[in-house]
Amino acid sequence: MTGTHDGEPAPEGVLLALADPxxxxxxxxxxxxxxxxxxxxxxxxxxxxxxVAKHLAVLGRAGLVxxxxxxxxxxxxxxxxxxxxxTRWLDALAAQWDRRLDAIKGLAEQEEPS
Amino acid sequence: MTGTHDGEPAPEGVLLALADPxxxxxxxxxxxxxxxxxxxxxxxxxxxxxxVAKHLAVLGRAGLVxxxxxxxxxxxxxxxxxxxxxTRWLDALAAQWDRRLDAIKGLAEQEEPS
DNA sequence: CTTATGCGCAACCATGTGGTTGCGCATACC
DNA sequence: GGTATGCGCAACCACATGGTTGCGCATAAG
Numbered sequence: 001m002t003g004t005h006d007g008e009p010a011p012e013g014v015l016l017a018l019a020d021p022x023x024x025x026x027x028x029x030x031x032x033x034x035x036x037x038x039x040x041x042x043x044x045x046x047x048x049x050x051x052v053a054k055h056l057a058v059l060g061r062a063g064l065v066x067x068x069x070x071x072x073x074x075x076x077x078x079x080x081x082x083x084x085x086x087t088r089w090l091d092a093l094a095a096q097w098d099r100r101l102d103a104i105k106g107l108a109e110q111e112e113p114s
Numbered sequence: 115m116t117g118t119h120d121g122e123p124a125p126e127g128v129l130l131a132l133a134d135p136x137x138x139x140x141x142x143x144x145x146x147x148x149x150x151x152x153x154x155x156x157x158x159x160x161x162x163x164x165x166v167a168k169h170l171a172v173l174g175r176a177g178l179v180x181x182x183x184x185x186x187x188x189x190x191x192x193x194x195x196x197x198x199x200x201t202r203w204l205d206a207l208a209a210q211w212d213r214r215l216d217a218i219k220g221l222a223e224q225e226e227p228s
Numbered sequence: 229c230t231t232a233t234g235c236g237c238a239a240c241c242a243t244g245t246g247g248t249t250g251c252g253c254a255t256a257c258c
Numbered sequence: 259g260g261t262a263t264g265c266g267c268a269a270c271c272a273c274a275t276g277g278t279t280g281c282g283c284a285t286a287a288g
Contacts, residue, residue, distance in 0.1 A: 012133050018204075019129035022246090031211045034218040039264060051247055053266080058245095072255040072264050080215065083208050090132075090204060094197050097145045101194065104148040136276090153234060165277055167236080172275095186234050186285040 013062035014086040022047065023055050027064060030078040037073050127176035128200040136161065137169050141178060144192040151187050 017023050026041055038056060042049040056076055059065040063082040067074045131137050140155055152170060156163040170190055173179040177196040181188045 010135070010138070012135070015129050015133035019126050019133060020246090021124070021126070024124070027211075031214050031218075034215075037264075047246085048248065049265085050249085054246070069265095074265070078211070078215065080208065080211055083204075083211070087201075087204050087208050090197075090201050094194065094201050097141075097192070097194055097197070100145050101148075101192065104145075134276090151234075161276085162278065163235085164279085168276070183235095188235070 011062070011082060011086040011089060013058075014064065014082050017059050017062040017064055018083075018086075020055070020058075022051075023059060026052065026055055027059065027078055030065065030076060031080075035075045035077040037075055041076075125176070125196060125200040125203060127172075128178065128196050131173050131176040131178055132197075132200075134169070134172075136165075137173060140166065140169055141173065141192055144179065144190060145194075149189045149191040151189055155190075 018027075022045065025045060029041060029044060030036055038049050038052045041056075042052045045052060056065055056067070060067070064079060065076050066079055067076040069075075132141075136159065139159065143155060143158060144150055152163050152166045155170075156166045159166060170179055170181070174181070178193060179190050180193055181190040183189075
């Protein structure tokens, strides 16, 4: 029972969202400028507004971005909580695996008298 | 000049690899058992050996896994350095964005006398 | 030598993704 | 009122992904 104690449900959405450079650029712009619209974002990126909208949807599903409508505009803002949860999750995962790997290597040395 | 000082080149491969549950299971098994073959991995997973081989290729491209051939078998082992680099990278990213968001919110309060 | 096992390669398929264009609607501007 | 702007929806396209099956080859086992 080598405790796989996961606990938190593995934030796949965040990993997936962050694995794309354009999505990172968008998030970066959102953070730098404290929010923006799909149109303004598209102006600074090499893709159309529609493509940006799709990326925003992905970021939204990951909980990294939320959009508030004001009049005919929709202003998107970054929400970093999921990112921080993911950071901790990843950290824990790496640590756990590291420990397990060390344990195994320790065993190997013991049971192999050379 | 709000220093984007990236420094490290953003480990997309690792994020992408880790965003898939099966790939995580594979990596987990590799860590737990100190290495395995595509065949033995497939036996414990709901997919064929070929599918596992493809996942191993993805993990390999991310530098998370390396395979050594011994006779007719190929034993794959986990390599965690890229994972740790990614952890640090993600951590730095989150911290940076957090600081920038705080800065922006600070400004907003200042220039808006209510 | 013959058989069994483990891998790699290739074809194939369904689905998802990232991108585009075009259109219609609602809100703001004059 | 009419015009311009911002968005959402839908169709469409090319390509990547995740999966399968089938085959052939090389190494181990009998």
